[in-house]
Amino acid sequence: MSRDDPKRPAPGWTLAMSIAASSLSFIDGSVLNVALPALRQSLNAGAADVQWVVNAYTLPLAALILTGGALGDHQGRRRWLVIGTALFGLASLVCAVGNSLALLLAGRALQGVGAALLLPNSLALLNSAYHGEARGRAVGIWAAAGAISAAIAPLIGGWLVAHAGWRAIFYINLPIAAAAIAIALAKVTEVKERKPSRLDxxxxxxxxxxxxxxxxxxxxxxxxxxxxxxxxxxxxxxxxxxxxxxxxxxxxGDKAMIPLAYFRDRAFVALNLLTFLLYGAFGVSMLLIPYVLIDAGGYSPVEGGLALLPLSILMGLLSPLMGKLAQRVGPHWPLTIGPLLIAAAFLLATRIAADQHYWPSVFPAMALMAAGMTIAVAPLTSAVLASVDAEHTGMVSGFNSALSRTGGLIATALIGGVLGAEGKGLLHAFAGAMVVSAAVAAAASVTAFVGLAGKKGKPSG
Structure with a gap:
């Protein structure tokens, strides 16, 4: 399909829409992590309740994201992105106005359903709009924008928690959702599979x-x-x-939600196992680090958000370059080195204590984590999108996203002991969780080193 073909998705507008839609998920997670201590106190919630505030969103997202990708492949990716984004916005409003834990959990679950529809179709539309090195650079820009939005959100969210209460953080999603829907309807062409098959x-x-x-x-x-x-x-x-x-x-067989034929490809298996391991470990750190800084370190919600800023700034600046480079060198070494640096960052994070200042105890870990994630995220996304034919990118993107969310889902379910601890016990439990996370990230590095050996960079069409 030529660049002048009117049926071709408009690359620039597709990228803008993809960034706006997928940023809803990035923003929601980073804002909520800063607000969890205030939310727990306001609702008089226990450790399991705090976990379910996170998991009520992640569960439907992880479980339904495959269906969201398949619906887009079969019935139109733009259509289901718009539906999912509108649902996410409505659910955010429910969370914002809710005055009970039950209503908050219902809104969070509805947010998860919306994210399951918008995320895979956002990436699938982006993948169809670019080719070759331009695709790698676009994926890098997408990753950078997600990092930047995740950096800004905790600062705004921390200020809102301190001055307007934790419910106000959900209002941030409404203008972003409206912008994504407006761009999709006005500027982005519909894309779907030519020969749709029956949904599973x-x-x-x-x-x-x-x-x-x-x-x-x-x-x-x-x-x-x-x-x-x-x-x-x-x-x-x-x-x-x-x-x-x-x-x-x-x-x-071939009509399954996840055709088993894909799993005969060693690289496909390695990419998805790496996703599961890396995002599970990373999700634990992003939940626990601000929580521990606020609860045990005496940080304010705004300071807790600022603590994560170096991670997002460095990712935002360097991800576009890394996405373009990954198209040339291939995913093998970036996905081996990146998780290894992240494992080292988790070990550094065990030094966080109640009586230490930010620069010697927190910043080194965040900077090293930023380097590792910058090296890994764009190459991983590009490699996954290039692992199958264009007609199935929605399903494969959904499957990979489901694994990343499931990794975080299971990890969050397993850290109840950390969230339930207090004082020095909290710091001790946190250090143990970081050691385990480092081991998991190191396992992701080994997975890439063995499973992607010999996989070279090449232009993808």
């Missing part, structure tokens, strides 16, 4: 229920630090449903 509804239901059981059981276990009567039942049900999901996908 059974697979979507089984995946959702399996994740619900596993996450609920893990959350109960980590919050209570013991296996009561409910947690083993939930875990067993989740595991059984996960097995049923695998069997159902095998029976459907």
């Amino acid at each position: 509804a059974v697979g979507a239901i089984l995946a959702t229920l399996a994740l619900l059981g596993l996450t609920y059981g893990l959350t109960l276990w980590s919050a209570d630090r013991a296996l009561g009567p409910t947690a083993p039942f939930a875990l067993g049900a989740g595991l059984g449903l996960a097995i049923a999901f695998g069997w159902a996908e095998w029976r459907r």
Whole structure:
């Protein structure tokens, strides 16, 4: 398809729309992490309640994002991006005006559904609008914009928490959602699969229920630090449903939500396993570092947001260059070195203590984490989008995003002991969580080194 073809998606506007839509998810996570201590105090919530404020969003996002990508591939990516973005905006309003934990959790769950529809279709539309090195640079700009928005959001969110209360943080999403919808409808051409096939509804239901059981059981276990009567039942049900999901996908063959033929490619498996490991470990750090600084270190919500600023600034400045470079050198070495630096950053973060200043104890870890994430994020996204044919980028983007969210989902479910600790006990538990996260990030590095060996950079069309 030539650049002058009127059916070709407008690259610049598609990039702007993709940034606006996907930034909703980045902003929401970074703002909420700063607001969690105030939210917990305001609602008199326990450790498990705090976990569910996070997981109520991540669960439907992880479970339904495959369906969101498949719907876009089959029925139109722009259509489902607009639907998902509108749903996210509505859910944010519910969270903002809600006056109870139950209503907040309902709004968070609805946000997760909206994000599951908008995220894979945002990246799929971006992938279809660019080619070759231009695609790598566009993905780098997308990653940089996400980092910048994630940097600004905690500062605004911290100020809002301090001056207007934690509910105000959800209003930030409304103008961004409106802008994304307006650009999509006015400037972005619809893109969908030429030969749509039947959606895998059974697979979507089984995946959702399996994740619900596993996450609920893990959350109960980590919050209570013991296996009561409910947690083993939930875990067993989740595991059984996960097995049923695998069997159902095998029976459907090429018509499955996740065709098993993709898993014959070593690089495809490595990329997705790396995503699961890396984002699980990174999600723990992004939740715990501001939480510990505010709760144990005496930081204000604004100061907690400022603590994360070097991470986002460095990623914002360098990700476009890294995305372009990755198209030339391939993903092997960037995805080996990046997670290794992140593992080292997590080990540095164990030095955070209640009586230490920011520059000697927090900044070195954040700077090293920024370097690792900058090296890894754009090459990982580009490699995943290039791993299959153009007609299935929505589904594959959805699958990879589901793994990243599931990694964070399971990790969040397992840190109830940290969130439930106080004082020196909180710092000790935090240090232990960072050591485990470092081991997981190192495993992601080994996965890339072994699984992507020999994978060279090349122009993608």
